[in-house]
Amino acid sequence: MERKKVAVATPEAAKEAGLDNDQLRTMFMHMVRARVLDERMWVLNRQGRAPFVISCQGHEAAQVGMAMALRPGYDWLAPYYRDLAVTLVIGMTPKDHLLATMARADDPNSGARQMPAHYGCRRLNIITGGSPVATQVLHAAGAALAAKVRGEDAVAFTSLGEGSTSEGDFHEGLNFAAVHHLPLICVVENNGFAISVPWNKQMPLKDVAERAHGYGMPGVIVDGGDPVACYAAMKQAVERGRRGEGPTLIEAKVARLTPHSSDDDDRIYKPREELAEEKKHDCVLRFRTTLEESGVLAPGDAEEMRAEVMREIDKALQEAEAAPLPSPESAMLHVYGE
């Protein structure tokens, strides 16, 4: 198994991954944008303005790094409910997601038919997701199959938590993709908990990526707190897929800095010391420090970026709140095609 545990985003690692300073800044900006948006959604929930929120906090580095290695609108994505940052990198906007959070008719994910964080966007090849976990692995394999049948070099990305790897569809999807050499990249964002159940009650192995051997595909473990390492791992998997060499399983070790969702209380099952330790290594702070130390970010840049993102999100929220709710009768639309 290949292990990528490079020191966080050193200038050498970034150079090796083919990332210039502008791209590193973009990477950081995406992470900040996702974090600020996510935090705002929690505020809305606690104010009683949004019924449900589920979070990407602690996963931003992995999600941004990986998504930046994809071609938006060309490659296919079947993400899971934590992938807020993935969707933002690919081209969805804070307003798109605030419309969903506020259950507004113009929510591009589902027209507010689904709970928030059930992502989907035809324009960007983000395949609509439901709530049963791991089903999307098969959809991504199917999208990859179609690309292969047509002779295109598009790849399909799918992601899930480590808990969802216990589902049969995870196994069936990886096996199918491996047998048929499909350009599938399956990313497991391993944060150690499936709601309250720790990883060691999902699997007897510490590393999900070890399972890749059983499918006859490369398994890569990457530090999910390091966006550059995640980008590099994903880039390699994408290139392998485009060359027709088949699928890759990537496991990103991440931290879940929030409860499972706004309806969960993680104090019952997650020791506070563990959370405090994770927060010390918060990927957004970590990356900021690295970029500041290497001079990619000048003093004040990060604050300025945060302020800019705040302005964007304030405006998006105003617009989302002013947007209309769906009409009751519209519940009958789109069961079948016209």
Added chain:
Amino acid sequence: MATMTYIEAIRSAMRDEMERDERVIVMGEDVGVKGGVFKATEGLQKEFGEMRVIDTPLAESAIVGVAIGAAINGLLPIAEIQFQDFIMPAVDQIVSEAAKIRYRSNNDFHVPMVVRAPFGGGVHGALYHSQSNEAMFCHVPGLKVVVPSTPADAKGLLRAAIRDPDPVLYFEHKRAYRLIKGEVPEGDEVTPIGTARVAREGADIAVFTYGLMTHFCLDAADKLAGDGFECEVVDLRTLRPLDREQIVASGRKCGKVLVVQEANLAVSVASEVAAIVAEECFEYLDAPVMRLGGPEIPGVPFSPPLEEFYMLTPAKIETALRKLAAY
């Protein structure tokens, strides 16, 4: 017109559609080199290649789930489940995913996929090669469910299903495969989904049925004709959406209604047809609606006397019809 068996018509529909539209692919267990355990896909891989006729791993959820993804990315997959009995691992993909994708994406995505599966008993297949599970899918908005009874409709409905923009479950009666022969139009004929067919006209008893039972009902109706009772046999063809208009028209016309299916009756297609008749034909009825179907046991048992006990026959249908005629 060419004469074909039921299974030849199914194969012919797939072949024609694959030739007509390169987006059509076939995938499932044994569909490639072997041409399917019943030979429904025989010769297709040779003609269209391994990229379009795919032998998949033995995993039903993957067969359907991968077909969904391929459909979303522009293909028109025909997923074969080897026996309808084995569709259960794929139910999450069919019911939670395929059926809801258009709705949950607010019309952004849709799933133009066909799931073919042989159903029905009378072939010594016992509990797990004889089931008639159609009712559970008929309950699900977002799905369409069709069951042909003749070779012409086997071809016409499969073509319609392949061209349909939404997921269609196409259930073929395995005993009909080689038992039923008939004329199949040469041209580009499509049997519209959602339309029933009056297989026999009559004014005394309306018989609603589908699949192989259509033929059994026609045989039974002939027996009653000798005694002056004319049955109208309606082959439902599409089980979701039901052809409500035809059910109401035939129900009102005859005033007596028998619903016949191979599946057990509780919460079934027959239940739904009977409910429609009760809602729409009440004032026209001369007898209570009668339903005839399999017994409430978990499956079709293997030993011949047990299997015969389960299965309907023209004689059992005739008995029910005579009871209704005498009411």
